[in-house]
């Protein structure tokens with residue numbers, strides 16, 4: 666059994682990034698964890714095939730945008746196609762906002778966005794652990810129902 670069918674539910678986030686030429690991308694991630702209160706640090710695990718990992722290695726930045734239940738369709742789209750194939754912001758109907766501390770965009774539909782600077786990228790098994798320091802947070806809603814994930818299922822919050 667896969668670890669992702671054993672450790673669940675996990676919250677779903679959209680990771681925005683840009684490559685060194687400034688091309689923007691967005692990817693769905695549920696291997697995500699809080700690491701530190703003060704300053705805030707977050708950790709992600711990303712597979713080597715992802716455009717997002719290549720972008721993060723190039724620019725050492727990303728934005729973590731938390732998904733609410735209403736973002737289910739966007740999370741499915743951004744988690745099922747590569748940024749090399751299509752503009753997922755358009756496909757998923759996501760609105761880009763300008764970040765203050767980093768160059769990649771943040772997502773207006775998300776209740777909370779963290780602008781992050783990467784401090785560590787290290788391979789563990791078949792994923793890369795990416796640790797980011799939160800330079801700025803944007804809180805659009807302080808109360809929302811998070812989108813949750815178990816492998817092969819994305820579902821509304823547990824009641």
Ligand SMILES: Cc1cc2nc3c(=O)[nH]c(=O)nc-3n(C[C@H](O)[C@H](O)[C@H](O)COP(=O)(O)O)c2cc1C
Nearest residue numbers: 692693694695696711712715716717744746747748
């Ligand atoms: C709900 C959900 C959660 C996902 N979580 C992860 C994850 O934590 N790490 C990962 O590498 N891929 C994860 N994926 C798969 C990527 O989102 C997917 O391969 C995506 O197309 C990669 O985009 P990119 O190549 O444009 O960066 C997830 C997919 C879904 C639908």
